[in-house]
Amino acid sequence: xxxxxxRYIYDVIRRLPxxxxxxxxxxxxxxxYEMLSDNPSEEEVKxxxxxxxxxxxxxxxxxxQKRYLIGPxxxxxxxxxxxxxxxxxxxxxxxxxxxxxxxxxxSVTIIGILFEVVFYTFFDILNALLAVFAIVTIIFMVIxxxxxxxxxxxxxxxxxxxxxxxxxxxxxxxxxxASVIITFIVGVVIIYFLYTGKSIAGYFDGDGQxxxxxNFLNHDVxxxxxxxxxxxxxxxxxxxxxxxxxxxxxxxxLLVHIFVxxxxxxxxxxxxxxxxxxxxxxxxxxxSYIEGMSxxxxxxxxxxxxxxxxxxxxxxxxVDIGSTTYKYFKNEKK
Numbered sequence: 001x002x003x004x005x006x007r008y009i010y011d012v013i014r015r016l017p018x019x020x021x022x023x024x025x026x027x028x029x030x031x032x033y034e035m036l037s038d039n040p041s042e043e044e045v046k047x048x049x050x051x052x053x054x055x056x057x058x059x060x061x062x063x064x065q066k067r068y069l070i071g072p073x074x075x076x077x078x079x080x081x082x083x084x085x086x087x088x089x090x091x092x093x094x095x096x097x098x099x100x101x102x103x104x105x106x107s108v109t110i111i112g113i114l115f116e117v118v119f120y121t122f123f124d125i126l127n128a129l130l131a132v133f134a135i136v137t138i139i140f141m142v143i144x145x146x147x148x149x150x151x152x153x154x155x156x157x158x159x160x161x162x163x164x165x166x167x168x169x170x171x172x173x174x175x176x177x178a179s180v181i182i183t184f185i186v187g188v189v190i191i192y193f194l195y196t197g198k199s200i201a202g203y204f205d206g207d208g209q210x211x212x213x214x215n216f217l218n219h220d221v222x223x224x225x226x227x228x229x230x231x232x233x234x235x236x237x238x239x240x241x242x243x244x245x246x247x248x249x250x251x252x253x254l255l256v257h258i259f260v261x262x263x264x265x266x267x268x269x270x271x272x273x274x275x276x277x278x279x280x281x282x283x284x285x286x287x288s289y290i291e292g293m294s295x296x297x298x299x300x301x302x303x304x305x306x307x308x309x310x311x312x313x314x315x316x317x318x319v320d321i322g323s324t325t326y327k328y329f330k331n332e333k334k
Contacts, residue, residue, distance in 0.1 A: 005049070007157075020062070028058075050157065180244060219279075225267075225274060229271065249324075262317065272309055283295055
């Protein structure tokens, strides 16, 4: 019974400015208990809460009424839909535009290509977000007009949102935004170099001239698992967006985190252990520049290095999943 009242009050005040919440909470709590008998039943509490109206409507009554295109009744939902639409469209546009620009660049230098990808992708995303803003705003303007302000919305008290835990693990917005941007940029760069097969390895000769070497990776072998790599990168970007939208760790966010980290680890290990991944021409060229190093010695060295990287990736994944899961459930028990 008390839980229903607390949930109702929470659903009202969460829609209001933070500096007014405590005063309104005290006032609303007092009003509700004045409307109840000394020993109210759950049914009586249900009727009193329903008589007060939908939490969204009651929250609107505590606000100052103003002229608007989208009223306070629908404004919270408008912002939520806008945030989700922005995130989805930004991801789809960013990935499609970034990959498209990276695969078919106009520039011929690495710096020029990176600048081109970032610059044009940014403006493609900006244009897409402006279109989304206009569409979502128009939709909610229509809802506002035809719902007559939404002043008679039925609701079920048993479907009120649960009270958040005071010490629930929060996800910092700035950290999540930075992660989305970094993951996207790194992902586009990886996809570009893997897809085009361009080499970034080289050496400086005695005259100080930089000589580019043969591509380090076997392009045919890379392309055989290219789809898995792209899926893993997209999943990592999506994970950071999910964290950004959620704002706190929940069971669903934790499960998505575990799945994406396992997917990334599996993709990386498959990549590193794929037979023939190292380009034989690169090893031959490297052996010709390093005295006393044979083809087999260099090849075995790379195999050992890749095995060590697989171990480190597996260990890091286990530690990441284990520590995150432990922290989450430890916090849940508080």
